[in-house]
Amino acid sequence: MDYITEKFSKLGCDNAPGQETLQKQEALPMEGDPIPGTPVDFSHGDVDAHKPIPGSLEKFVEGYVVGGGHQAYTEYRGKSDIRAYLAQKLTEFSGAPVDAASELILTPGTQGALFLAMGSLIGRGDKVAIIEPDYFANRKLVEFFDGELVPVPIHWKDVDRYSGLDLEALEKAFQSGVKVFLYSNPNNPTGVIYSPEEVAAIGRLAKKYNVAVIADELYSRQLFDKDQPYTHLRALEEKPDTLITIIGPSKTESLSGFRLGVAYGSAHIITRMEKLQAIVSLRTAGYCQSAYLSWFSEPDGWMEKRVADHKAIRDDLLKVVAKYPGCWARPTEGGSYIFLQLPALKVTLDQFVKLCRAQAAVTVTPGTEFGPQFTDSVRLNFSQDHQAAVAAVERICQMAQRYHA
């Protein structure tokens, strides 16, 4: 097998959210009758149940009608007035200044930001530290850019709050010559956040060992406990010399259909990211860029209600989970995920996921997408219709009992 064929044989997306329809039919070790109920796709959020920020469509239309050619053909890093707007909002949000001209780039979704950042930082053979478990694209990106994966665990099951980041493993990884460290905060899929001490340690160690850091803060506006502090790495005194923070309005704000993301931080990396954007897709769709202007300017109380709605769903899901022996999840601290641990099963995790779809009309993402060792868990995005989600989690737990080893 040649180099490129091998590379793509390792790169899969059949289990990625929304891609399940592409999977080949296979015989499943099916037992019992279907469990009826409203179908729920927990692989991604439901923007019909939780609508986009009011006025976003109107911003798009305004961009098309009033902006015309200037809105269609922006600089590759994004339209300058929109960058100025976001630089100000993100300065306030993250607690550290952002220069609109040099330190920020608009990207096609947060995925676009992540791809450009990784492509701008990973040289062939470079060691890249990632958290396990963490967002599934992280490991694929390291492989695509010919980096070497150095996993660092979080012991989230062993603590009640925060991530349980293994600081010893992190330092050991950095000592081994890691060039880049990537982590999501809140963590995807567990929904835990990093404590002030954990973030401070990341900053201190990255500085000490000269490691570039990408902080994926996609869900950082959706935090459930006002008394639990959230720390932006970029706002710390002691922080890495090279730091890129990424965020976007696709999740909490439900603007995924516009494909909007932002990366901000070290100017020399933003410059590289724009060079890469120039050969990847030129720019975030020009007219869509107008919709950034509704982000961080939501109507009064809208964000508070959005977060409260999700907290209420989370609480009800966890009550269901608690009823079933062998089923367990840490309460989500930020974001819309629960990482549901299942009892030992007599089918494989992949089979269980397919059985849930076939017999219980529920789509979930297998834990193995977040690290090969997570064969006992599935991820649920609970940004769904409240009642439908509660009923669907009941069905998952019933399925787990049915296929219990």
Added chain:
Amino acid sequence: MDYITEKFSKLGCDNAPGQETLQKQEALPMEGDPIPGTPVDFSHGDVDAHKPIPGSLEKFVEGYVVGGGHQAYTEYRGKSDIRAYLAQKLTEFSGAPVDAASELILTPGTQGALFLAMGSLIGRGDKVAIIEPDYFANRKLVEFFDGELVPVPIHWKDVDRYSGLDLEALEKAFQSGVKVFLYSNPNNPTGVIYSPEEVAAIGRLAKKYNVAVIADELYSRQLFDKDQPYTHLRALEEKPDTLITIIGPSKTESLSGFRLGVAYGSAHIITRMEKLQAIVSLRTAGYCQSAYLSWFSEPDGWMEKRVADHKAIRDDLLKVVAKYPGCWARPTEGGSYIFLQLPALKVTLDQFVKLCRAQAAVTVTPGTEFGPQFTDSVRLNFSQDHQAAVAAVERICQMAQRYHA
């Protein structure tokens, strides 16, 4: 310099269309007074002068309002009903069948299609043949994916019609072990098209030497001479085993602000492209995908008028060029470009381009973007306001006289 730093130091986008504002100010060897006139940016088309397909915005709004979550979260390769629609249209257009399920992917612009196709085909160290001159991103993509560039010339200045493809050089390149061949037809920047014999030779040689081909047919709906045949490589009997054709509605149809492109062809490469899309930007913006439905369904006569309007601009620009000694261009056969050859200058090409912007309010793209040897030419996208374009070309030619060696 480490591997990644060196890679990005070679990758530039300051001269890319729309990026000129990022260039640093420098002292220019300025002579004479400014030549006044309406500013024209020939680096890309003007979608205010040539509006998007009527109804495109309405399609977008319908996608948002009616499609909702299903429109926001499509498969990574694009929404299936839209792929079915385009597969039928592209089957008719290209003269060979396209399977919607396996042979087509929607991409963020044609740039997105090109990036995904190149990333799916080029292994590290692979030889990649490209035409010189050709679209500037082609060579950058080869470099980014660590391929080895093998240039093949077209002798378009030596012929009156078609590209003047150097078939001997092409075969020699293929003999040398080239894995991938990429060409745009109509050619960007010269606007020449490939004759039936030239395309047949590409097909025959690619088949013989087992070379994968990417045919960039972005401008293939905008052909000026109805009696001059245009040949789709994919419709030939003798064609490469691996062939990807790319096209999009960003140019002739002025939908660039939506970032829409399509790649279609060999199923195993489309599969790879989707895997890559999954880590690059997930999908073409969901709501934007709705606007594909206005493409290839333009109102009666709309495309004919669009092409006629551009032909009229072309003719008037060439009349201006013909007045000035030392200035020359082949008449565009397809697309919106002329590749304007200048007389010998006493300033560098880069300086001349900057002087045109500073003194004549005209932005053009330096020929060196299309191959390092094209130091005597600039590219103009003449999809502009007719009168403003004519006046602006006058100014460019006057500037060429002023800075004549």
